[in-house]
Every structure is written in C-alpha cells, then in structure tokens.
Amino acid sequence: MRRKIAAGNWKMNGLTASLTELDTLAARFPKPGCDVLICPPATLIAPAKARAGSIAIGGQDCHTGVSGAHTGDVSAEMLADIGASHVIVGHSERRDDHGESSELIEAKAEAAWRAGLTAVICIGESLAQREAGETLDVLTEQLAQSTPDGATAANTVIAYEPVWAIGTGKVPTLAQIGEVHDALRGQLEARFGAEGTGIRLLYGGSVKPSNAAEIFAVSNVDGALVGGASLKADDFGGIISALEAA
Ligand code: PGA
Numbered sequence: 001m002r003r004k005i006a007a008g009n010w011k012m013n014g015l016t017a018s019l020t021e022l023d024t025l026a027a028r029f030p031k032p033g034c035d036v037l038i039c040p041p042a043t044l045i046a047p048a049k050a051r052a053g054s055i056a057i058g059g060q061d062c063h064t065g066v067s068g069a070h071t072g073d074v075s076a077e078m079l080a081d082i083g084a085s086h087v088i089v090g091h092s093e094r095r096d097d098h099g100e101s102s103e104l105i106e107a108k109a110e111a112a113w114r115a116g117l118t119a120v121i122c123i124g125e126s127l128a129q130r131e132a133g134e135t136l137d138v139l140t141e142q143l144a145q146s147t148p149d150g151a152t153a154a155n156t157v158i159a160y161e162p163v164w165a166i167g168t169g170k171v172p173t174l175a176q177i178g179e180v181h182d183a184l185r186g187q188l189e190a191r192f193g194a195e196g197t198g199i200r201l202l203y204g205g206s207v208k209p210s211n212a213a214e215i216f217a218v219s220n221v222d223g224a225l226v227g228g229a230s231l232k233a234d235d236f237g238g239i240i241s242a243l244e245a246a
Pocket of ligand 1: 009161165166167168169204205206207225226227228229
C-alpha cells in the first residue's frame with residue numbers, strides 16, 4: 001500500500017504572519033492519516049519547520065550544485081540544513097518562467113537525493129498539447145527525461161499537473177486523470193520495477209475541498225499537489241480530511 005500525500009505548494013505567497021495557517025493545520029492534524037507536506041517560500045522554511053508538528057516541510061526548487069557563485073539560488077543542501085525533507089522540482093511555473101528543461105530537472109532531482117531530500121518531480125501537458133492528442137506522448141517523454149535512474153519509492157514522488165488546470169479552476173475529467181495516472185504507473189513499473197509500484201503519483205491542478213474526494217477515488221492517484229487551496233488551513237484541511245478518508 002502506498003501511503004497517500006497531501007502536498008501544499010504556497011508558491012511566492014506567504015509572510016511570517018501566514019504561518020498561523022500552518023499552526024492551525026498542525027493543531028488539527030497532530031497525527032494525520034496520510035503524509036502532509038507544505039512547501040512555503042524559502043524564506044519561511046526554517047520558521048515553518050519549527051512549528052509544523054508532524055507536517056513535513058519542503059522547498060519549491062533547488063540548484064543542481066552544492067554551493068558556489070550562483071547569486072540568488074538555493075542548494076538542496078541548504079534546504080535540508082534548515083529542516084526541509086522534500087523539494088519540488090520541475091513545476092510548470094519553473095519550466096515556463098525560467099525555461100527549465102527536463103534534463104535540468106533530472107539534475108535537480110539528483111541534487112535533492114544527494115542532500116537526502118525526496119524530490120517531487122512535476123510533469124504536465126499544455127492545453128495545445130492536450131487538444132492535439134499528444135498528452136500521453138508528452139508526459140511519457142517528460143517523465144522519462146525528468147526522472148533520474150535510481151528513483152525509489154522513498155526518494156521520489158511524481159506530480160501530474162496539467163498546465164491548463166493550474167490556478168484556472170479547470171480540472172480534467174476523472175477518466176482523463178485515470179488514463180494518465182495508469183499510464184504513468186505502467187511506465188514507472190517498466191523502468192523501476194517494484195520501486196516503480198511504490199512511487200507515489202500525485203494529481204495537481206485546481207484541487208479544492210469540493211472536488212478532492214472524487215479525484216482521490218481515481219486509480220493510481222496517491223494524493224494531490226495543491227496550490228491556491230493550500231494557503232488557507234480550512235481549505236487544505238478539507239483536502240487532507242478527504243485524503244484520510246479515501
Ligand atoms: P492550483 O496549483 O492548486 O492553484 O491549481 C497547483 C500547483 O501549481 O501545484
């Protein structure tokens with residue numbers, strides 16, 4: 001059985017005062033029935049970790065190097081040093097805003113492992129790719145190229161996030177989500193064997209308390225990566241509860 005994960009990505013949102021949302025979650029879920037992960041902006045990782053209870057804290061990106069002359073970048077080792085256990089790599093906003101390639105994301109996932117972090121590797125098709133019938137081909141290539149050899153159930157989580165569903169309120173049909181997750185599972189098992197069976201597959205893109213339960217019932221959906229609805233403890237708490245019940 002794969003333990004399910006409710007992961008929140010705060011993106012470039014949150015000041016110190018926002019940590020009260022985390023306090024509320026930590027108090028509501030002292031022993032959650034699924035893994036709970038919050039990825040706040042890098043500025044809040046250390047204070048978040050200090051008050052997160054059994055909620056894991058992660059980064060949203062990392063550099064491939066350990067240290068050096070890379071102004072503004074943060075290494076995986078630095079994230080680990082301040083209490084992160086996970087790091088998101090390859091989010092579509094990084095791929096788009098910063099031109100990140102799957103090859104770079106693969107190197108970032110290896111950097112995460114080097115630092116002892118679990119890599120949450122994101123993949124997803126654009127609307128044009130979906131409408132052109134290219135979804136599975138695009139995802140197959142992104143998954144193959146973004147995931148390093150050596151991926152295990154412990155060091156890797158995959159998040160399928162259709163780019164057109166992120167922050168838009170649009171969600172694929174349950175059949176579309178299931179088709180993708182089943183295909184990704186098959187690909188992971190073909191490449192990684194039993195570890196591929198254990199790697200958790202998250203769905204992301206406009207997940208809310210109101211649609212979480214039906215998404216969590218889809219085959220090979222092991223949880224969610226949540227953006228907007230992770231910012232408020234009430235909303236994210238509803239999603240965690242739906243996952244605990246799934
Ligand atoms: P959203 O973002 O939940 O706001 O659609 C998801 C994500 O980008 O991880």
